[in-house]
Amino acid sequence: MIRFDQVSRYYQSGGKPALEDVTVEFNRGDFVFLIGASGSGKSTLLRMILREGLPQRGKITVAGQNLARMLERRVPEYRRSIGMVFQDFRLLPDKTVYENVAFAMRVIGAPRTQIRKRVMKILSRVGLEHLTKRYPHEISGGEQQRAAIARAIVNSPAILLADEPTGNLDPRAAEEVMKILRWINASGTTVIMATHDRAIVDRMARRVVQLHRGKLVRDQQDGSYDAPEGSYAWELLTKEQEESGLRAHDPAPLLTQAVPMVAVGAAAEHNQQQGPEQGSTDQNSTAPNRPEPDSPEPDSADQNSTEHNSTEHPHDGEAPLEPEVAPGDQRDTEPMDSAASLEHEPDPAPDETSVADSPGAEVVPEQPMEPPAEQENAEDSAAASADSHRVIPREFRVTWPEDASDADPIESSSPAGVDAADMPALDGEAFEESPEATPQESVETADLAADEPETDALTPVPPKPIPGQPSRSITQSRLAWLFQSEESQGTETDKPAADEPAGAARPEVPKPRASASEASYSDTRRTAEQLRASKRGIFGRRGSR
Numbered sequence: 001m002i003r004f005d006q007v008s009r010y011y012q013s014g015g016k017p018a019l020e021d022v023t024v025e026f027n028r029g030d031f032v033f034l035i036g037a038s039g040s041g042k043s044t045l046l047r048m049i050l051r052e053g054l055p056q057r058g059k060i061t062v063a064g065q066n067l068a069r070m071l072e073r074r075v076p077e078y079r080r081s082i083g084m085v086f087q088d089f090r091l092l093p094d095k096t097v098y099e100n101v102a103f104a105m106r107v108i109g110a111p112r113t114q115i116r117k118r119v120m121k122i123l124s125r126v127g128l129e130h131l132t133k134r135y136p137h138e139i140s141g142g143e144q145q146r147a148a149i150a151r152a153i154v155n156s157p158a159i160l161l162a163d164e165p166t167g168n169l170d171p172r173a174a175e176e177v178m179k180i181l182r183w184i185n186a187s188g189t190t191v192i193m194a195t196h197d198r199a200i201v202d203r204m205a206r207r208v209v210q211l212h213r214g215k216l217v218r219d220q221q222d223g224s225y226d227a228p229e230g231s232y233a234w235e236l237l238t239k240e241q242e243e244s245g246l247r248a249h250d251p252a253p254l255l256t257q258a259v260p261m262v263a264v265g266a267a268a269e270h271n272q273q274q275g276p277e278q279g280s281t282d283q284n285s286t287a288p289n290r291p292e293p294d295s296p297e298p299d300s301a302d303q304n305s306t307e308h309n310s311t312e313h314p315h316d317g318e319a320p321l322e323p324e325v326a327p328g329d330q331r332d333t334e335p336m337d338s339a340a341s342l343e344h345e346p347d348p349a350p351d352e353t354s355v356a357d358s359p360g361a362e363v364v365p366e367q368p369m370e371p372p373a374e375q376e377n378a379e380d381s382a383a384a385s386a387d388s389h390r391v392i393p394r395e396f397r398v399t400w401p402e403d404a405s406d407a408d409p410i411e412s413s414s415p416a417g418v419d420a421a422d423m424p425a426l427d428g429e430a431f432e433e434s435p436e437a438t439p440q441e442s443v444e445t446a447d448l449a450a451d452e453p454e455t456d457a458l459t460p461v462p463p464k465p466i467p468g469q470p471s472r473s474i475t476q477s478r479l480a481w482l483f484q485s486e487e488s489q490g491t492e493t494d495k496p497a498a499d500e501p502a503g504a505a506r507p508e509v510p511k512p513r514a515s516a517s518e519a520s521y522s523d524t525r526r527t528a529e530q531l532r533a534s535k536r537g538i539f540g541r542r543g544s545r
């Protein structure tokens, strides 16, 4: 579904790459923890999935679409098909919880009646039905993050990217967030979560992808926070520690946190108790089996996840997840990678904007650093030359089965290890496109005040089981259509956006901003005329297919 082929990303010409020769694939329904020291490239990788910055080398494909070849005017639509959650929530401060979530639906032109129903349902699922009229500053950090997640999933994205979503939360609030993310994943959404939270990673025992100085050094199914002893990542990091003057046997951690390893054996022990897993894509896993799919009920999900913690783990039982040190402390003590710290350039504070928007920065053009023909050759020969390019030894690499159906993220069966019938119906009542309200009409006429519920207290809607596959939401349908359309219209996809002729028949759509949040929400500031133009461009072509 998401594939990085030998991707390198430089923010500054001549500087160190934020990502270097990264080859990794995330499949439909995956739940992946992306870990690594500060500055190792996690956020960069997530942003690149959002097409915030293109690789100078290599190729990124999402649902079969090469992002470098995506037309610029399709980028906003593409980004809206992906949910994104940030550490700092990024709710709109002048809008209520309800409005923040409704806003995401208005942007895609959902009918007002659908908006109200769907927003209330999602807010109920994340436990915020009683806070719909509160403003972000009137609720807790955990509640803000749940609202942000509700906003991210309200349009039923096929992919949810979460950049340290628990980084600002206490353990209990973090665990609430994780319950929701598990539930979202169990509904079929691919979840990729960058995190420094050792306790959560160890407890959930999901796939772990580890970056180190921009390189992928571990891809482990059912992984734990620390690399298994003797693995490539472990050896690499141990060697670096020794070279930097640390003793190898220091309890100080490999890579990220000054916390003793406590749960490395827990996942393995748990996995030994489990049967063989179907659909595992990782041939390198040191802990071969994934836990049973989480229960749709948050509490049971929690219980499931605690069950596989052995007595070695200090967070057994019903006590909330308590990391060895507070999240803030973890971050403070994190950079054991001293060499990386020394080499860290005094950049402006990293944010979601690309370097092109960073004043004063030496800008690396988005175009490939190599001549296009060369890059094409490199792409074509990627598979053949992979062995000679990758740093990771064969036994720690992942091989990915070619899946022709990947081009369509919707035509999927339940994710591996997840029985859809047992999962809450995140998409079960996804709204359908209504002929009564066209996208621009609903945006033009939408009145949030009218949408806002009368009362704060609403009866939670219990999740409904999905009878078969999850139903297709507007967003998922659009994502599928977007890629199918790109693929079926070779003249478009064969040509990079920048090459599009000036006299193209489609009206111009404002360029997306660099950040995901801005890209998503600045669109709503378009005039009605711009939206009409956008619609003519998008839906006109669909009609002509």
Ligand SMILES: Nc1ncnc2c1ncn2[C@@H]1O[C@H](COP(=O)(O)OP(=O)(O)OP(=O)(O)O)[C@@H](O)[C@H]1O
Pocket: 011, 012, 017, 018, 036, 037, 038, 039, 040, 041, 042, 043, 044, 045, 347, 350, 351, 353, 354, 355, 358, 361
């Ligand atoms: N906009 C930018 N301009 C220039 N350099 C950047 C930019 N964003 C990130 N970098 C650099 O790219 C490298 C990777 O940064 P990135 O934010 O991806 O790391 P990270 O693993 O997400 O870190 P953290 O855990 O602290 O969030 C770092 O060296 C960082 O300084």
